[in-house]
Amino acid sequence: MKICDHKNKDIRLMVSCRQIKWQCLDCHQSVGHALPHADYTKEQIEAMPHFDVAAREAYWEKDKVDAKAIFDEAERRLQERRSFYNQYLQSDTWREKRRLVIERQKNICSGCSIAPVQEVHHLSYDNIGDELLWQLQGVCRSCHEKAHKLR
Secondary structure, X not given: XXXXXXXXXXXXXXXXXXXXXXXXXXXXXXXXXXXXXXXOOHHHHHHOOEOOHHHHHHHXXXXXXXXXXXXXXXXXXXXXXXXXXXXXXXXHHHHHHHHHHHHHOOOXXXXXXXXXXXXXXXXXXXXXXXXXXXXXXXXXXXXXXXXXXXX
């Protein structure tokens, strides 16, 4: 829930709890603390418009829909990146880079310096497909698992 910073507000009576509160007329949230009844006459309180709970709930529901759309788009992009990455790992370009990394390290894991290289690990996923060889490290399976736990 966002904090309201709209300027369009009105004093309303919350009928359910008899509180007098400011209500934003844009997002329909209550703004600030309850106002003291002593500041208003009985007639003023009775004449106050009621706090619009239905409008507030409709606004919240719209926020949920907006948040879901944002989440769905992020999920779609993530799936797209994963698909590209998995295709890239099957390419001749990747196989050649992998071979060069293993050759550079003389098939010795850069994590433990004992085991043979079983995986080539990306230090960064920022430029997949166009990575520099120094951004790739040959590691054994155990060190590769440790590297991913550290992320």
